[in-house]
Amino acid sequence: MNYTFYTTSEKAWGAMLEAISGARVSIFLEMYIFIDNTDKYNFFELLAQKAREGIAVKIIVDSFGSQELDSKTIEKIKKAGAEVLFFSYWLRRMHKKVLVVDEKTAFLGGVNIHKLFQKWNDLQVRFTGRMVKSIVRSFAKNYRICGGKDPNILAYYHKKNIFKKTRMWFLQHRQSSGDLLLKKRYQEKLASAQKSVVIVTPYFAPRRWLFAALHQAVLRGALVSILVPRRTDHWIFNRVNYFYVLKLQRMGVVFYLHKNMNHAKAMLIDDTEGAVGSQNIDPLSFGYNVEAGIFFRDKQMVRELGGIIGAWKQNCVVFDPSMHKKTWFDYLLAPLISVFQSLV
Numbered sequence: 001m002n003y004t005f006y007t008t009s010e011k012a013w014g015a016m017l018e019a020i021s022g023a024r025v026s027i028f029l030e031m032y033i034f035i036d037n038t039d040k041y042n043f044f045e046l047l048a049q050k051a052r053e054g055i056a057v058k059i060i061v062d063s064f065g066s067q068e069l070d071s072k073t074i075e076k077i078k079k080a081g082a083e084v085l086f087f088s089y090w091l092r093r094m095h096k097k098v099l100v101v102d103e104k105t106a107f108l109g110g111v112n113i114h115k116l117f118q119k120w121n122d123l124q125v126r127f128t129g130r131m132v133k134s135i136v137r138s139f140a141k142n143y144r145i146c147g148g149k150d151p152n153i154l155a156y157y158h159k160k161n162i163f164k165k166t167r168m169w170f171l172q173h174r175q176s177s178g179d180l181l182l183k184k185r186y187q188e189k190l191a192s193a194q195k196s197v198v199i200v201t202p203y204f205a206p207r208r209w210l211f212a213a214l215h216q217a218v219l220r221g222a223l224v225s226i227l228v229p230r231r232t233d234h235w236i237f238n239r240v241n242y243f244y245v246l247k248l249q250r251m252g253v254v255f256y257l258h259k260n261m262n263h264a265k266a267m268l269i270d271d272t273e274g275a276v277g278s279q280n281i282d283p284l285s286f287g288y289n290v291e292a293g294i295f296f297r298d299k300q301m302v303r304e305l306g307g308i309i310g311a312w313k314q315n316c317v318v319f320d321p322s323m324h325k326k327t328w329f330d331y332l333l334a335p336l337i338s339v340f341q342s343l344v
Contacts, residue, residue: 123264
């Protein structure tokens with residue numbers, strides 16, 4: 001299996017556009033935020049061009065995350081021959097960021113498409129090989145849910161995954177069907193950690209089960225470190241992050257604060273297993289959203305992911321409680337979070 005990691009939005013966008021340019025048969029895209037304002041990286045223009053060439057262009061976007069998407073752009077790309085579907089469910093989001101070209105090359109990770117994210121650190125992985133078929137099956141399931149009718153795509157809906165026993169697993173997490181696979185895998189892997197746990201996430205609001213799993217790993221003697229941005233893209237997320245950072249830091253978890261915004265979602269267990277996906281460490285990602293991730297044991301992939309995280313750590317500061325001054329909002333936040341956690 002060939003793979004490449006991309007560590008910024010711009011790098012991922014460039015590689016995705018290159019893959020789309022080379023498409024000969026099909027382009028399947030699932031995106032939480034997909035807005036037509038990335039002028040230098042004009043996805044919509046290229047996708048419309050490929051549709052006019054006769055390439056099967058199928059796009060699924062989340063109706064909430066992509067609510068800024070201009071209706072004229074939608075009509076233009078549909079007129080070119082592309083199919084655009086919207087995932088719209090109360091409290092549930094299609095939070096995936098997936099691209100599949102010619103059913104041979106897949107991109108997966110945390111990278112959205114919006115001009116505000118252009119300079120962000122993020123993590124997207126491109127790979128080829130038999131695992132791509134699992135991504136296509138996942139796309140077919142969501143395509144069907146969103147009302148897609150193309151029989152060539154729906155044919156994948158009933159196909160079974162015959163590639164389970166490999167060094168790499170693709171998991172789609174869907175609350176509606178009870179397929180909470182990411183939650184189960186995180187529980188399993190955190191329980192198995194003996195030496196180290198490293199998590200990278202932009203938003204940190206762990207459910208009680210995850211809070212307990214991290215604490216148990218510390219009690220077993222594992223070094224647990226979590227990388228979060230010092231400042232996210234919203235002040236409320238900042239306060240929520242620090243609320244939990246303070247709690248877990250007292251229990252022995254080491255927090256690294258990125259100096260710049262980092263939207264990546266990744267995990268390393270004992271330097272032998274890795275994970276990259278779309279999921280944040282929050283109740284919605286693990287309980288309600290449609291998410292996607294890959295877990296892998298490939299030594300080279302794990303080593304390379306470790307190197308990426310190590311480089312990010314060089315641009316971090318280790319959190320100390322003196323770095324965060326509580327405000328009146330923090331005292332209001334505690335009961336609000338408790339109520340929210342009990343509801344979700």
